[in-house]
Amino acid sequence: MTRLTVNGRVRVFRGHPFTRLVDVLREGFGLTGTKEGCGEGECGACTVLVDGQPVMSCLVPVCQVEGRRVETIESLGGLERLDPLQKALLEEGGAQCGICTPGMVMTAHAWVRRGGSSRPAAIREALAGNLCRCTGYQHIVDAVARVVRERDRRRGDAKRPSRATSRTARRTGRHR
Ligand code: FES
Numbered sequence: 001m002t003r004l005t006v007n008g009r010v011r012v013f014r015g016h017p018f019t020r021l022v023d024v025l026r027e028g029f030g031l032t033g034t035k036e037g038c039g040e041g042e043c044g045a046c047t048v049l050v051d052g053q054p055v056m057s058c059l060v061p062v063c064q065v066e067g068r069r070v071e072t073i074e075s076l077g078g079l080e081r082l083d084p085l086q087k088a089l090l091e092e093g094g095a096q097c098g099i100c101t102p103g104m105v106m107t108a109h110a111w112v113r114r115g116g117s118s119r120p121a122a123i124r125e126a127l128a129g130n131l132c133r134c135t136g137y138q139h140i141v142d143a144v145a146r147v148v149r150e151r152d153r154r155r156g157d158a159k160r161p162s163r164a165t166s167r168t169a170r171r172t173g174r175h176r
């Protein structure tokens with residue numbers, strides 16, 4: 001029996017401890033958003049996050065994630081409400097056949113969340129383990145860069161004092 005947290009929910013897998021994580025997610029838990037491509041650790045299609053880090057779930061026996069936190073594409077947006085990355089990929093033309101997309105989104109999600117930069121070269125390096133045979137990568141890189149810039153803009157806005165606060169600070173001479 002293997003206990004793990006998937007998308008914030010504690011799940012128990014009662015099968016063989018060496019069952020591949022991708023099979024546990026897809027067949028055991030019905031989370032079919034995670035895709036299998038090569039099945040050999042080469043393509044990245046099966047990428048999920050384990051404790052926030054991208055891993056290829058076709059290479060990981062479920063016993064290795066006992067007690068750990070797994071995030072799959074289902075933890076992000078759905079058709080009714082897309083995650084910013086999904087929206088950007090769609091609008092920039094970064095998703096075509098879509099086989100690579102869930103894994104690509106999870107790797108990019110980890111990148112955005114841990115403060116990765118919007119430099120195209122850095123994004124290409126971060127996504128190097130995720131292969132795409134359709135897009136030529138440029139549209140994917142553009143989409144990720146756009147989401148990173150949006151993140152940075154939001155963080156900048158959050159740090160900047162509101163107009164009312166700065167007016168009060170000017171009047172009172174008190175700055176925090
Ligand atoms: S299916 Fe896991 S790396 Fe290709």
Ligand code: FES
Pocket residue numbers: 094095096097098099100101131132133134135
């Ligand atoms: S969109 Fe087809 S493999 Fe990436």
